[in-house]
Amino acid sequence: MHRRVAIALSLAGLGFLAWLASRSGARHPPQTADFFDFYYAAVAARLGTPLHESGDGGYIYPPLLAVLLTPLSHLGPSAARLAWAALLTALLPVAAWLSARVAARSFGLPAWTPGVVAAGALAVILLGETWKSEFEWLNCDLLLILATVGALVLLERRPALAGGLLGAAAAIKYLPLLFLPYLIVRGRWRAAAGLAVGLGAALLLPAAYLGWDRNLAALGVAVRGLGGMSGVVDQAGAAVASGAARIEPVVAGYSMSVTSAAARVAEGAGLGRPWGLAIAGVVAAACTGLAWSLYHARGERFWRRRPPDAVDGALTAVEWSGVVVAGLLFSPQTSHRHLNMLLPVVALACALALLGSPRRRGAILLVAGQVVLLVGATAVPGLPGLRRATELWSAYGGKAACVAGMYATVLWVGLDAAGRLRGGRADGAADQPRMST
Numbered sequence: 462m463h464r465r466v467a468i469a470l471s472l473a474g475l476g477f478l479a480w481l482a483s484r485s486g487a488r489h490p491p492q493t494a495d496f497f498d499f500y501y502a503a504v505a506a507r508l509g510t511p512l513h514e515s516g517d518g519g520y521i522y523p524p525l526l527a528v529l530l531t532p533l534s535h536l537g538p539s540a541a542r543l544a545w546a547a548l549l550t551a552l553l554p555v556a557a558w559l560s561a562r563v564a565a566r567s568f569g570l571p572a573w574t575p576g577v578v579a580a581g582a583l584a585v586i587l588l589g590e591t592w593k594s595e596f597e598w599l600n601c602d603l604l605l606i607l608a609t610v611g612a613l614v615l616l617e618r619r620p621a622l623a624g625g626l627l628g629a630a631a632a633i634k635y636l637p638l639l640f641l642p643y644l645i646v647r648g649r650w651r652a653a654a655g656l657a658v659g660l661g662a663a664l665l666l667p668a669a670y671l672g673w674d675r676n677l678a679a680l681g682v683a684v685r686g687l688g689g690m691s692g693v694v695d696q697a698g699a700a701v702a703s704g705a706a707r708i709e710p711v712v713a714g715y716s717m718s719v720t721s722a723a724a725r726v727a728e729g730a731g732l733g734r735p736w737g738l739a740i741a742g743v744v745a746a747a748c749t750g751l752a753w754s755l756y757h758a759r760g761e762r763f764w765r766r767r768p769p770d771a772v773d774g775a776l777t778a779v780e781w782s783g784v785v786v787a788g789l790l791f792s793p794q795t796s797h798r799h800l801n802m803l804l805p806v807v808a809l810a811c812a813l814a815l816l817g818s819p820r821r822r823g824a825i826l827l828v829a830g831q832v833v834l835l836v837g838a839t840a841v842p843g844l845p846g847l848r849r850a851t852e853l854w855s856a857y858g859g860k861a862a863c864v865a866g867m868y869a870t871v872l873w874v875g876l877d878a879a880g881r882l883r884g885g886r887a888d889g890a891a892d893q894p895r896m897s898t
Contacts, residue, residue, distance in 0.1 A: 467575035474586060478554060486597070496542055499520065513683070524667040525632045557808065571816060577812070588800065588804060602634075602802055616777065620651040620652040624649075624651070717797065717856070718789065748865060790865060837866075838867075
């Protein structure tokens with residue numbers, strides 16, 4: 462990559478970050494931003510009142526996040542919102558740079574060049590619409606992104622700590638729990654144990670602030686709230702009254718996941734929710750079979766533990782991204798905004814395209830994958846005049862298919878790059894910087 466191009470992309474990313482900061486909390490009215498669910502839960506934690514009944518009853522998570530934000534509860538709502546927005550503004554460039562750097566390092570590419578910054582900036586821009594929503598709603602997905610990428614950085618040197626980081630993140634939102642079966646399949650026992658211990662510790666740690674009984678009660682409300690996604694509880698008032706967090710059912714209109722689409726299909730056909738799970742399971746099996754075929758074509762192991770070698774880091778980075786994608790595709794709820802969790806995946810694609818030397822076909826595939834993601838998923842929250850069409854596209858798997866297609870290109874090119882790295886053909890200079898002055 463030419464240095465001037467890298468600088469231009471980095472400056473574009475900085476400008477985009479400034480614009481995002483200007484959009485922070487831009488809801489109508491602003492008090493509807495997700496942050497205030499966290500904020501009022503933190504106030505409730507400090508005052509000794511029920512966390513999940515605070516504010517408008519929108520706090521649906523375990524108590525850890527509310528306890529972590531108790532320092533902000535000493536501020537007024539507006540000041541706390543500004544402080545949270547400033548924290549997000551500071552964390553996003555760190556997450557983008559770290560995502561691009563670990564991707565580059567995993568494939569033996571130069572990891573301390575302006576190109577890494579450019580790859581991270583480009584990844585944020587490509588996911589721009591999702592980050593706009595994140596800053597408008599002021600949610601906490603950046604914490605999960607940083608934990609996910611940080612765990613990948615630590616995985617080889619400090620596997621137990623890497624797992625513990627994932628476990629702590631899962632006590633904020635549940636998505637990182639999907640790394641547990643992956644770690645077990647790959648035989649990373651210390652990381653898997655670290656995740657289990659970290660999760661347990663993060664669930665129980667708030668008891669030091671809340672007290673044992675209040676913490677257990679809040680955990681019970683959060684866990685029972687998961688039943689709301691299956692349709693056991695459909696109304697917010699009933700959810701709170703029954704001692705369950707107010708989580709929307711799996712068929713909620715805003716969710717674009719395969720699981721939600723399958724549940725809608727089953728419901729529309731007059732079938733029960735178990736049929737929806739069965740449909741989602743068939744789709745998951747098909748995706749797994751496709752992934753296995755790609756591994757087989759590249760001569761890589763899919764199920765069995767691989768012997769450690771110089772390429773294991775590259776394959777792990779690709780698979781780490783796959784776990785994130787699988788979590789978004791098959792979660793009971795995935796909103797358009799949640800696609801910002803794809804930052805490490807898109808940063809990996811950008812690093813391979815900008816810093817590596819993929820074959821011409823591979824470069825075309827990477828670009829095509831990002832175009833599919835942009836046009837079919839991240840940039841279509843509701844096109845003017847086509848709102849109903851875009852709602853149906855999202856509701857019945859269109860966006861999910863685009864996310865899966867994008868990852869298929871990253872997987873194919875990543876496996877190819879890892880294979881050439883193992884064979885010593887290494888990207889025409891995968892170990893050499895491609896920067897020019």
